[in-house]
Amino acid sequence: MSVANVSQHLQVLRAARLVAAERQGNMTTYRLSDPAVVQLWLALRGVAESRLAELKEITRELPARHNGEVVPRDKVRELLKARAVLLDVRPRVEFDAGHLRGAVNIPIDELPDRLGELPRGRQVITYCRGEYCLFADEAAALLRENGFDVARLEGGWPEWQTEGRPVQIGVRQ
Secondary structure (H helix, E strand, O other): OOOOHHHHHHHHHOOOOOOEEEEEOOOEEEEEOOOHHHHHHHHHHHHHHHOHHHHHHHHHHOOHOOOOOEEHHHHHHHHHHOOOEEEEEEOOOHHHOEOOOOOOOOOOOHHHHOOOHHOOOOEEEEEOOOOOOOOOHHHHHHHOOOOEEEEOOOOOHHHHHHOOOEEEEEEEE
């Protein structure tokens, strides 16, 4: 999407009080106005998934989804005890705003140059902005190509957070 198009969408969301804006010089930073907005979005997405067959078909056709394991959110604690690594591939600003407890942040655009920071011999679980964000799939494919044992987290940050699972804010590892 173009910046102008995104800006127009953000203005509509702001007028509906779904996002809040903070101006810093010539930049405006937007954030969700309330945690309930994420719950609303997930509920709308759930309705779309149950009512629109083409949405499920689109997901099945995503090439990245055909090349690896998906870890259910309920299995993460067990895998962490077995020394798995949680890899958040969202941009730093999103990671700093909140992430899965114990996650390491390497944004997707930096991952090719930072593979050496990840431990070999341990499973890496990638995650990003949610079920329809492809960053985690792209990261998993790259890691797999480079010999890592990797899986993608079912869903992502919004699903994890709204389920009340353990999170951290502002702690960079």
